[in-house]
Amino acid sequence: MIALKSSYLGVSKFINEHQGDSSVWFDMTFDERFEEIRTWKNKTVMDLSKELYEALGRVIPNEDDTSPPKDSDDKRKAGRPKRSSSSQPATKHHDEKRHVSGSKTEKPVADWNEEELLKLAEALGELLEGRRTRRYLFEEEKDRFYRRYEDLGGNNPVGVAISRARYLMDSYEFIYAYNERAEATNSLSWFELAPADRGAIAKKVSRLHRxxxxxxxxxxxxxDAVDEVDAVLRQKLNETKRKTYKPPTDTASGSSRYSLVEIFQRLQQQRDAEKAKDEELMHQLFGRSERA
Incomplete structure (x- = not known):
């Protein structure tokens, strides 16, 4: 039971640091979670499945939610004065702590204007090199990244900044891979697609991979801001093109993380074929109207 409680509290703390989004933890591979657990330096912690974590959450109170029991009149010793309101500052501190740690009802996205996102992109240089070989982040990388982000004038708290940095790196890598595939097949690149098409793809992808x-x-x-930072790394590492860590192929589905690029490539080709048919039909109709 001690190991289960330690494991639950450790995972719960990690999730709370990422704005209560449990997918940040459970979308990682077993190896990625294992490496993160190693950084906690607690030998009693073990990996938990999502089902077990949720079951433990119903019986184990979160440390942030626990509070000292209140004294009752019938249990108070004779002559002991009733506890005064001196505990109020502690309660206030407790509430402030909960507010800072974040919750699912908070919406830090509102703080991410274009200027803030560009600062975040420039600070990614502290994370992108390690991203070549793994998806998890070391604590020292997080520290360097956040110091750089603060030096650039970033205003968001560390947990929010790191969470958004993960999303930004994932999005950058997807678009980069999409553009590579588009170039190889002489098709439209990501930003050459119509906004409606990009929106449909983004919606589909986000449903499959949070x-x-x-x-x-x-x-x-x-x-371009992220790519400029990554280009410096490519030159430093003597890479001819961007290298991205890709998790092992899922043998059950026969697909990997970026196989979606090829799926949407086929969809784009289908749309191109349909467009060609429409143009041919319009040409036939236009030709008939001219002859008439």
């Missing part, structure tokens, strides 16, 4: 929830907010300027 990591791409921010895909629709990455415009050409923001993508």
């Amino acid at each position: 990591n791409f929830n921010g895909l629709g907010t990455v415009d050409a300027e923001l993508f």
Whole structure:
């Protein structure tokens, strides 16, 4: 039971640091979660499935939700004065702590204007190199990233900034992979697609992979800002093109994380074929009207 409680509280703390989004934890692979757990330096912690975590959440109170029991009149010793309101400051501090840690009802996205996102993009240089070989982040990388973000004038708290940085890197990598595939097949690149088409793809992708929830907010300027930072790394690492860590192929489905690019490539080809048919039909109708 001690191991289960330690595991639940550790995972719960990680999720709370990422605005209560449990997908940030459970969308990681087993190896990624294992590496994150190792950084906690608690040998009693073990990996939990989502079902077990939710079951434990119904019986184990979160540390932030626990409070000292109140004294009752019948249990108070004779002659002991009733506890005064001196506990109010502690309660106030407790409420402030809960507010800072964030909850599912908070919407930090409202703080991410274009200027803030560009600051975040510039600070990604502290994270993108490690991203070549793994998806998890070391604590020292998070610290360097957030110091850089603050130096640039960033105003969002560390947990929110790191969470948004993950989404931004995922979106950048998806668009980069999409553009590579489009170039190889002489098709439209991501930002050459009509906004409606990009929106439909972003909606579809975010449903299948929550990591791409921010895909629709990455415009050409923001993508170029991240790519400029990554280009410096490509030159430093002597890469001819961007290298992205890809999780192992899911043998059950026969697809990997970025196989969606090829799926949407086929959809784009189908749309191109339909457009060609429409143009041919219009040509036939136009030709008939001229002859008439």
